[in-house]
Amino acid sequence: xxxxxxxxxxxxxxxxxxxxxxxxxxxxxxxxxxxxxxxxxxxxxxxxxxxxxxxxxxxxxxxxxxxxxxxxxxxxxxxxxxxxxxxxxxxxxxxxxxxxxxxxxxxxxxxxxxxxxxxxxxxxxxxxxxxxxxxxxxxxxxxxxxxxxxxxxxxxxxxxxxxxxxxxxxxxxxxxxxxxxxxxxxxxxxxxxxxxxxxxxxxxxxxxxxxxxxxxxxxxxxxxxxxxxxxxxxxxxxxxxxxxxxxxxxxxxxxxxxxxxxxxxxxxxxxxxxxxxxxxxxxxxxxxxxxxxxxxxxxxxxxxxxxxxxxxxxxxx
Numbered sequence: 352x353x354x355x356x357x358x359x360x361x362x363x364x365x366x367x368x369x370x371x372x373x374x375x376x377x378x379x380x381x382x383x384x385x386x387x388x389x390x391x392x393x394x395x396x397x398x399x400x401x402x403x404x405x406x407x408x409x410x411x412x413x414x415x416x417x418x419x420x421x422x423x424x425x426x427x428x429x430x431x432x433x434x435x436x437x438x439x440x441x442x443x444x445x446x447x448x449x450x451x452x453x454x455x456x457x458x459x460x461x462x463x464x465x466x467x468x469x470x471x472x473x474x475x476x477x478x479x480x481x482x483x484x485x486x487x488x489x490x491x492x493x494x495x496x497x498x499x500x501x502x503x504x505x506x507x508x509x510x511x512x513x514x515x516x517x518x519x520x521x522x523x524x525x526x527x528x529x530x531x532x533x534x535x536x537x538x539x540x541x542x543x544x545x546x547x548x549x550x551x552x553x554x555x556x557x558x559x560x561x562x563x564x565x566x567x568x569x570x571x572x573x574x575x576x577x578x579x580x581x582x583x584x585x586x587x588x589x590x591x592x593x594x595x596x597x598x599x600x601x602x603x604x605x606x607x608x609x610x611x612x613x614x615x616x617x618x619x620x621x622x623x624x625x626x627x628x629x630x631x632x633x634x635x636x637x638x639x640x641x642x643x644x645x646x647x648x649x650x651x652x653x654x655x656x657x658x659x660x661x662x663x664x665x666x667x668x
Contacts, residue, residue, distance in 0.1 A: 392474035396427045400475040401465045403434075404649045406504035407453035411446055414438070429477040437617050437657060439645040440509075447508045455539060456504055460497035460528060464649045467493070476647075476655035481618035486653045493651065495558040498528040499590035500614050501649040506658040507536040509644055510612055511544040513660055514585045517610070520578065521587045522570040522602060524549035527562035529589045529614070534562075550574075571598075571605050580607030589614045591624045599624040603637070609663045611640070614648060617657040630659055639665045 399420065403413040414434060421427040440446070450456055467473070471487060510519065510533065521530045530549040537544030549565040550573055566573065574581055586606045591599040591613065603611060613630045615623030624630045634640045644660035 390426065391472050392426055394469070396430075396474040397468050397472065399427075400430065400473075401468050401649075403647075404461065404501075404503040404505070405453070406450040406456040406458070409446070409449050410503070410505045410646070426477070427474060429479075430475040433477045433480075433655075434475060434647050437645060437647060439642065441643045444509065444644060445512060447505045447512075450504060457535075458502070458504070458532065460493070460501045461503070461649060463493065463497070464501045464651065467652060471652040473652035476618070476650050480653065480655045481620050483653045484620065486651065490651055496526075497559075498525045500654075500656050501651075502529055502532045502614075503648050504536075505646060506614070506648050507532055508540075509646065509658065509660065510585075510587070511537055511540060513610060513612075513644065514545060516542065516545045517608075518546040518548060518584045519544075519587050519612075520548050520550065520574065520581055520584045521589065522550045522574065523588060523591055523598070524551045524565060525555065525589070526557035526560050527551075527565055529587070530565075531561040571601050574602065574605050580605060582607045584608050585610045585612060587612045587614075588624075590622075591615060591630075593621060593623060593626050599630070600633075603634075611661045613659045613661075614656065615659070616655055617645065617647070617659075618655045620655070622654070634659075634661050639663060 399413075399417045402408055403410050403417060405413075414431075417427070418431040418435060421431045467489060470489075519533060521527075521533070524530050527549050530547050533544070533547045537547065549562060550568055550570050551565050552569055553565075553567045568577075574586075578584060586602070586608060588599065588602065588611070591602070611634075613624065615630055617629060617631075619627065619629060621627065625633055631642055631645065634642065640661040641664050642659065643662050645657055647657045650656045
């Protein structure tokens, strides 16, 4: 498994290999979004969207700016309405402050994602994104190298803030990119965050592994037998699979702790957790959980993704 230095080398080589693709093949010609009936987004709108997730920017302020500069009935206006309506941090959550030294926050997945937004002329999801059932063929490259969804600085800091020093159990951790980013972020903060443990069945094979200490085990069994249900831990599910014999439902019901963080789709496209509903809808039906955070995260072209955080409101069933 590669060290951080090796991963950085892979990152440098990958940039050299993939960045020229747009010029040679015209990526946008292969993927048509329902919202493009309003026209292709200008470069200014694409940059304004990607800037929302930069570590040295306030996501709240950048989204306000994105909205304020949207022309009525434009594609940007629809994206703005969608992102704003799907942003729900509770009042007791401290807004994430911009990072003063952004160079300390190394996140190659974000760099590649920003490039892809420009290459595919993507300025963010809107209501029509839910109807899109296909994606561009560069997405599997992203998944193999970085996982299924990009961690933003805001999402990492919100998880740290809400966890309050508890250990994070990243179950279904894949190639470990979110675990790596959380560990680095926790180590850079005072007070530092708790331990981050990656657990994965090893069912999928990745081109890049970002950590070398993944616990290879059945997540549900490990949680019950090795962690006593995670009573003192925070459960993190990044892009939990649909199906898998009811994995999402079983892992949440096996969890005995207080906080569940889920990173996945915030529309009913069926890509994560459940085929016919959003994770927030299922948690509300399940009962005993309050949604304390829902904030958009960087969404690959044709996707609509967010960080959800739920806090238990009653005793363990």
